[in-house]
Amino acid sequence: MTGPGAQAxxxxxxxxxxxVELIGLNKHFGPVHANRDVCISVPRGTVHxxxxxxxxxxSTMMAMLYGFYxxxxxxxxxxxxxxHITSPSDAISRGIGMVHQHFMLVExxxxxxxxxxxxxxxxxIQGSLNHARKELRRLxxxxxLEVDPDARIRDLPVxxxxxxxxxxxxxxxxxxxxxxxPTGVLTPQEADHxxxxxxxxxxxxxxxxxxxxxxxxxxAVTDNVSVMRRGTMVAHRPTAETSKEELAELMVxxxxxxxxxxxxxxxxxCVVSLENVSYTDDMGRERLKxxxxxxxxxxxxxxxxxxxxxxxxxxxxxxxxxxxxxGRIMFKGEExxxxxxxxxxxxxxxxGIAHVAEDRxxxxxxxxxxxxxxxxxxYHRGKEINGPVLMDLKKVEGxxxxxxxxxxxxxxxxxxxxxxFSGGNQQKIVLAREMEENPDLLLVxxxxxxxxxxxxxxxxKQLITMRDAGKAVLLVSVELDEIMxxxxxxxxxxxxxxxGEVAAKDATEQALGLMMAGxxxxxxxxxxxxxxx
Amino acid sequence: xxxxxxxxxxxxxGLIPLINLMAAFAISAVxxxxxxxxxxxxxxHILYGAxxxxxxxxxxxxxxxxxxxxxxxxxxxxxxFLFNIGGEGQAYIGGLGIGLVCLYMGNLPFWAILPxxxxxxxxxxxxxxxxxxxxxxKRGSHIVITTIMFNFIASSVMTFLLVDWLKxxxxxxxxxxxxxxxxxMPKVHEMLASVGLDVARSPLNLSFLIALLCCLGVWIxxxxxxxxxxxxxxxxxxxxxxxxxxxxxxxxILSMCISGALAGLVGLNELMGVQHRVVVNFxxxxxxxGIAIALMGRNHPLGIIFASLLMGALYQxxxxxxxxxxxxxxxxIWTIQxxxxxxxxxxxxxxxxQLERIFIxxxxxxxxxE
Numbered sequence: 001m002t003g004p005g006a007q008a009x010x011x012x013x014x015x016x017x018x019x020v021e022l023i024g025l026n027k028h029f030g031p032v033h034a035n036r037d038v039c040i041s042v043p044r045g046t047v048h049x050x051x052x053x054x055x056x057x058x059s060t061m062m063a064m065l066y067g068f069y070x071x072x073x074x075x076x077x078x079x080x081x082x083x084h085i086t087s088p089s090d091a092i093s094r095g096i097g098m099v100h101q102h103f104m105l106v107e108x109x110x111x112x113x114x115x116x117x118x119x120x121x122x123x124x125i126q127g128s129l130n131h132a133r134k135e136l137r138r139l140x141x142x143x144x145l146e147v148d149p150d151a152r153i154r155d156l157p158v159x160x161x162x163x164x165x166x167x168x169x170x171x172x173x174x175x176x177x178x179x180x181x182p183t184g185v186l187t188p189q190e191a192d193h194x195x196x197x198x199x200x201x202x203x204x205x206x207x208x209x210x211x212x213x214x215x216x217x218x219x220a221v222t223d224n225v226s227v228m229r230r231g232t233m234v235a236h237r238p239t240a241e242t243s244k245e246e247l248a249e250l251m252v253x254x255x256x257x258x259x260x261x262x263x264x265x266x267x268x269x270c271v272v273s274l275e276n277v278s279y280t281d282d283m284g285r286e287r288l289k290x291x292x293x294x295x296x297x298x299x300x301x302x303x304x305x306x307x308x309x310x311x312x313x314x315x316x317x318x319x320x321x322x323x324x325x326x327g328r329i330m331f332k333g334e335e336x337x338x339x340x341x342x343x344x345x346x347x348x349x350x351x352g353i354a355h356v357a358e359d360r361x362x363x364x365x366x367x368x369x370x371x372x373x374x375x376x377x378x379y380h381r382g383k384e385i386n387g388p389v390l391m392d393l394k395k396v397e398g399x400x401x402x403x404x405x406x407x408x409x410x411x412x413x414x415x416x417x418x419x420x421f422s423g424g425n426q427q428k429i430v431l432a433r434e435m436e437e438n439p440d441l442l443l444v445x446x447x448x449x450x451x452x453x454x455x456x457x458x459x460x461k462q463l464i465t466m467r468d469a470g471k472a473v474l475l476v477s478v479e480l481d482e483i484m485x486x487x488x489x490x491x492x493x494x495x496x497x498x499x500g501e502v503a504a505k506d507a508t509e510q511a512l513g514l515m516m517a518g519x520x521x522x523x524x525x526x527x528x529x530x531x532x533x
Numbered sequence: 534x535x536x537x538x539x540x541x542x543x544x545x546x547g548l549i550p551l552i553n554l555m556a557a558f559a560i561s562a563v564x565x566x567x568x569x570x571x572x573x574x575x576x577x578h579i580l581y582g583a584x585x586x587x588x589x590x591x592x593x594x595x596x597x598x599x600x601x602x603x604x605x606x607x608x609x610x611x612x613x614f615l616f617n618i619g620g621e622g623q624a625y626i627g628g629l630g631i632g633l634v635c636l637y638m639g640n641l642p643f644w645a646i647l648p649x650x651x652x653x654x655x656x657x658x659x660x661x662x663x664x665x666x667x668x669x670x671k672r673g674s675h676i677v678i679t680t681i682m683f684n685f686i687a688s689s690v691m692t693f694l695l696v697d698w699l700k701x702x703x704x705x706x707x708x709x710x711x712x713x714x715x716x717x718m719p720k721v722h723e724m725l726a727s728v729g730l731d732v733a734r735s736p737l738n739l740s741f742l743i744a745l746l747c748c749l750g751v752w753i754x755x756x757x758x759x760x761x762x763x764x765x766x767x768x769x770x771x772x773x774x775x776x777x778x779x780x781x782x783x784x785x786i787l788s789m790c791i792s793g794a795l796a797g798l799v800g801l802n803e804l805m806g807v808q809h810r811v812v813v814n815f816x817x818x819x820x821x822x823g824i825a826i827a828l829m830g831r832n833h834p835l836g837i838i839f840a841s842l843l844m845g846a847l848y849q850x851x852x853x854x855x856x857x858x859x860x861x862x863x864x865x866i867w868t869i870q871x872x873x874x875x876x877x878x879x880x881x882x883x884x885x886x887q888l889e890r891i892f893i894x895x896x897x898x899x900x901x902x903e
Contacts, residue, residue, distance in 0.1 A: 321775055346778025357776055366770045373762070378777035380762050390757050 017080030019044040019176050019207035020065065020096075025074035027060055034060040036231045038074070042176070042224075047208040049218040049239070051250055052228030053452035054423050055074040058211050061228070062178050066098050067091040078176075097169025098178040103161050107154040111147050111164050112136070115171050119321075132171065139170050143200050158306075159190035166197065176207040182218060187306045188480065188513035195221045213453075215244040215483075227251055252453050262464045265488040268297035271441050271472040272318070272322055272353075276327035279317050287313040289496040291327070295441065300463065300473040302487025302504065304480060306516050310496040311476040312358055315445050318474070319355035332440065349378050354434035356427075358445030358476065364430045365418045372400040372414035375433055403432035408458065424455030431462060442466055445476045460486060480509055494518045540885075540892055541577065546836075549876055550829075552884050554843075560898070561869040570860055581845035582853020587877035589853065591721065597838075597845030598802045601744040603823025604841055605751050606796035608832035610676075612755055614768035619665060619680025620796040621820025622687030623658040627797020628804050629691065630657030632699075632709060632811035634685035639713030641763070646716050650805060651743070658797015659790040661687065666789030670782035676789070684820070692698075695813055702838020708812040718805040738806035747795060748834035754791070764788045794819060828878030840877075847873065 020042040027035040035057045042048045050060045063069045065076060067085040067440060076083055078094050085091050088098070105114050112132055120128045133149055140146040145163050153161060169177055179198075180518045183191040198208050200219055206367060210222060218225050227235045227250040231436070235250050250256055273294035280286050288310050295301045302313050316322040318329065320336070320343045329337040331353065336343045355378075357364035366372050376385060376396055385395045400414035407428040409421070418426055427447065434442065447463065448456040463486060467473055477483050483490055483504075490507050492500045492515040540549075562572035581595045603620045609618035613805035617623075631654035638646060665679035695707040700711075706722050718738040755761040767774040774781050803815045826844060830836030851866030878884070 319776070320778070344778045345776060349778065355776070357773075362770070363772045363776045365768055366773045368769050369766070376762075376765065377773065381779070386759055390753070391759055391762065393757065430572050 016044050018042055018077070019079060021075075021077040022061065023075040023077065023081075025061065025064060025076070026071055026072045027064060027069060030418075034231050035064070035071075035520060038228075038231075038233050040233060040236070041227050042207055042209060044079075044207055045202060045205050047202055047221055047222040049210045049212065049222035049225040050228065051213060051215065051225060051247055051251055052217055053213065053454075054450055056228040056251070057231040058228055059180065060231075062098070062180065062209070062211060065091065066096060066178065092172050092174070095173055095175035096178065097166075097172060097174025097176070099162065099165040099169060099180065099182060101181045101184060103158075103165055103166060103441055104395045105153045105161060108152060110150050111156075111167075112149040114153060115149075115168050117168075119172060132319055135171055136167060137354035142204065143170070144197060144483050145170075158185045158308075159187075159193065162186070162194065163197070174206070176209065177201065178209045178211070180211045181213070182210070183212065183214065184478070185307060185341060187516045188509060189517055191217070207483060212220075215247050218247065219244060229253055231506065248453060254454075260464065260485045262486075263468070265299045265467065267299040267488070268470065270294045270296050272329070272331045274318075274327065274329050277317060277324050277329060279313050279322055280325045281313070281322075286325075288317065288324075291498055293491060293498065295472040295474055297440075297470045297472050298467060299488045300467050300475050300486055302483035302490045303476045303493055304472065304490055304512050304516060305478070305482045305493035307478050309493045309516075311493055312445070313496070314493070315355065315358065315443050315474075315476055318441075318443055319353060320348045324437070336507055346378060349437065349439070352438075352440035353443065354437060354439035354441070355443040356430055356434050356445060356447060358449070360426055360430050365426060367419040368417060370415050371404070371409070371421065371429055372397045374418050374429055375400040375403060375414070377433065379433070379437060400429075403429065403436060406436070407432040407462075422452070423450035424452045427451050427459065428455065431459060435462065435466060439471065441472045441474070443474045443476075446478065448479070448482060449473070480512055484509070484512070492516055544888060544892055549881070549884065549888065552888075553876045553881060554873065556884075557872040560876075561872050564865070564868060564872075565710060565861065566862055568865070570858055571886060575854055575858060578854040578857045579847070579850030581850075582590060582857075583850035587733030588735050588768060589849055591733060591737040592849040592852075593842065593845040594741055595736045595738070595802065595806075595845070596848040597841040598741045598744045598806075599799050599819040600822060600826045600841035600844050601748060601837060602798045602802070603796050603820050604826030604830055605744075605747055605823075605824045605834065606792045607827035608830065608834070608837060609751060609755075609795060610788055610792040611827060611832050612768050613759070613764045613784050615666075615669070615785060615789060615792075616677050616790065616824075617660060617662065617680055617792050617796075618677055618824065619683045619687075619793070619820070620823045621816050621818065622680070622684035623661045623793040623796035624799035624816045624820045625684075625687045625691050625766070625814075626661040627654040627658030628800030628815060629694065630654045630797060631804055632712075635716035635809075636699075639716050641715065643715050643717075643719075647718075650716070650801065654797040654800050655794035656797075659794035661797070662789045662793025663786065666786045669789075670785040676785075679772040688814075695811065699811065701810075705834035706812075709810045710804070711810045711848040714878075716805060717809055718801060720806070736807045738802065740801040740806050743798065743801060745838070747798070748838060751795070752834045757853075760787065771849060796823070825874040825878055828881075829874065843873070844870070 014198050018041045022038055022040045025035050025038040031317045038057070038061055050058050060069065064071045065085065067090050070086065076085060083094060085094065106117065109117070112129055115136060116128045116132045122128070136149050145167055147160055147163050147167065153164065156164070166177065167490045182194060186194060199417055201208055210217070212218060215234070222239045225237050225239050225242065225247065229251060263420045274291050277288060277291040278286060279288035291314065303314065304326060305311050308441060313322060317324050317337060323342040325339055328335050331351065336348065366377065376382070385392050401412065403409065404412040405415070409425045409428045417427065421429065431447070444463065447459050451459065463475065472526060475483065475487055484507055490504055490512065491498050491501050492512060494516060495518065499518065499520055502511065536601040558576070567573040567577050582589050584590055603624060606620045606623065607617055631650045634650045634653040635647065638649060661683065665676055665683055668674035668679055669676040692707060694711065699709045700800060718740055721741070722734050723731045724739070739872045755765065763774070763779045764784045764787060766777060766779055767781040773783065797831060799816060799819055804811055808815060826837055828839045829840035847866070847870050851869065854861055855863050855866060
């Protein structure tokens with residue numbers, strides 16, 4: 001390594017070359033120009049945000065920096081030196097570390113074992129473990145990243161798992177850390193904690209590249225921000241000189257409403273009620289504990305909570321996917337679920353319970369099926385599209401075309417495989433399927449996950465329209481913003497229980513965040529919370 | 534994110550299989566050269582043997598009939614994402630059903646025996662597949678393991694039945710008495726002779742037509758009915774199927790039963806068409822070849838027909854080759870068949886990246902995906 005004094009003085013006049021510079025990067029995937037002449041310069045010792053809608057090319061750019069893909073053309077410079085990065089291990093050896101959105105951890109292994117995975121020295125593992133234990137202690141003290149080195153990953157909450165990922169990168173000598181959508185799985189408090197860690201890293205001279213679609217986080221933690229749209233860099237801004245509104249507009253290319261406009265709710269009679277409902281999964285764990293709730297016509301009931309606290313299970317028992325072990329569920333005056341009694345999701349759809357699944361990749365759609373085939377999932381036995389034996393594919397296609405026009409799905413090709421649509425358009429196909437059958441109760445999970453801002457606006461409007469048409473809507477989302485702006489009442493779930501209820505107009509992020517972390521009564525103060533840390 | 538790569542249909546369905554086949558033949562040629570024979574001459578014998586004269590064509594199609602049945606069976610299960618390795622056993626037990634109909638209802642006229650035999654074969658084959666299907670659906674026993682084991686069980690059961698129960702009285706051979714003539718499947722050359730057309734004698738019989746009808750039926754069932762929809766949904770994404778109110782267990786059981794039923798029809802060709810009695814091991818590995826057929830035919834009935842014709846041609850042409858060039862023993866023919874299966878089935882994507890480069894680069898300029 002050359003000393004700092006030997007480094008060339010950059011044209012901008014600073015003595016320290018940028019930690020990372022990408023110059024004119026291009027990447028094609030077949031006909032898709034995923035990155036077009038992308039340039040970015042990340043000064044050393046800063047937190048640099050990269051925002052953009054899904055498919056804007058953020059991940060592709062980072063994948064090239066991290067050596068997953070090779071750029072078609074363009075240069076990568078690290079600390080002022082031209083480099084060729086051909087693999088992640090190449091990137092790591094040049095001081096680049098990555099914390100993926102989905103953690104790359106071996107769950108049954110301990111923290112220590114995960115940290116040394118892939119960088120063990122010698123034939124026996126004990127030496128590496130001892131070395132790593134010392135090193136972890138040092139890193140923990142230096143950056144405020146304490147984790148029990150002997151804890152098993154699967155026993156750690158996600159916030160700590162993420163910390164292990166960061167430690168892994170630092171242990172490998174990372175000077176520049178790339179974090180890909182790091183807060184998706186965290187409570188607001190955990191996210192704040194992460195931001196404090198990023199602060200410490202910055203103050204110790206590390207460089208952080210933060211990829212996110214949450215503008216709030218960009219504003220809160222970054223020094224500079226770069227905006228991508230359709231594979232190109234459209235703007236670089238010092239964070240202090242920009243605003244959420246400007247960034248949103250840059251991302252989408254037009255003005256965007258960040259708040260949802262809606263009138264007062266006019267709740268009517270109750271459509272569905274859960275009475276002391278519990279659910280135990282196949283592994284014998286009680287996922288729902290004594291749930292009591294009801295939803296009325298003309299209102300949106302929001303369920304807030306960190307993912308994995310029973311919201312998915314709530315949707316599943318309501319839609320007939322999972323059986324309940326105690327209590328009962330009443331829908332329009334009829335019992336639809338009780339211990340030993342489970343209604344089929346198809347019957348429930350016919351009766352008027354539509355369900356937009358939380359995860360369209362794993363549940364809501366079949367990615368290999370065409371859009372038209374996905375249009376009838378759950379309604380495929382309907383009399384309108386079936387003869388005695390044959391299914392009327394013309395009608396199925398017609399229905400799909402109708403949905404596509406009404407929900408502005410692009411491209412409007414019913415025969416295209418679902419995987420060929422962007423996230424937002426996939427979600428519109430699912431929403432159209434569930435909303436167009438005129439249900440009385442709409443269950444919606446994560447309606448805008450992986451959906452671009454333009455489509456989010458549209459989807460939110462549709463949900464409000466459903467409400468105003470006198471339907472009952474149950475909205476589950478991990479995005480607090482979404483819950484707070486759409487819901488009329490908010491329930492918070494923690495550890496399978498409903499831990500509190502607030503009217504949307506009285507809700508604050510702080511109070512909801514504390515409840516999401518397990519405080520029954522946030523007003524009483526933090527010390528009563530059953531926190532994880 | 535990598536966008537889905539799209540090749541023109543004719544490249545996907547035509548050029549790629551052709552290149553794969555050529556690669557298989559090229560390697561086979563090397564092997565033939567290595568044993569000191571002329572590969573061009575050998576290819577000529579295979580082609581002539583399979584398609585060069587009426588009898589050869591008849592034999593090719595007769596072999597293809599078996600492959601269509603077993604290939605369809607494997608494909609049917611695969612649409613539910615199940616590997617049915619038990620086609621051999623299901624065909625064997627299906628043959629028992631057909632044999633029983635032909636043995637004990639031989640006094641009926643042919644037009645009555647045929648549907649009964651079809652039902653008998655389908656029922657026995659389907660029920661034989663039902664047991665592993667049930668174990669998979671309700672108990673999670675892996676269908677690959679259970680169907681393999683059921684092949685052995687089928688083999689033992691049939692040997693037992695043929696030796697102890699169904700054997701022709703006074704005979705030493707493990708086979709039944711001959712069927713009544715009414716239970717013989719009409720040969721194609723006989724049928725054509727009756728309308729005045731003269732074609733060469735061969736074992737090709739009416740069941741080839743039944744096999745083609747099965748292809749049509751499977752195609753309609755899988756892509757044009759709600760049951761096929763449910764089976765495909767369960768195969769592609771069981772969680773999404775449950776979300777849509779589809780029971781994956783029922784889909785597993787239904788698709789396996791149909792799969793077994795299709796395999797069970799091999800006996801129409803082999804027993805009613807050729808042997809005219811139930812003999813030991815009449816399935817002769819056709820059930821296993823069905824796996825390769827389905828693989829080559831991409832689990833599509835049309836692809837299965839082509840794959841079956843190819844394999845039928847290799848069987849028949851290979852026999853001709855072994856006859857004409859004695860140094861190329863039947864082991865050598867199997868080697869060639871092995872290469873064909875390897876390249877067109879297991880290594881089907883080997884040349885894909887190169888072709889994608891050729892065909893996608895040429896029209897990629899300046900286009901940005903939405």
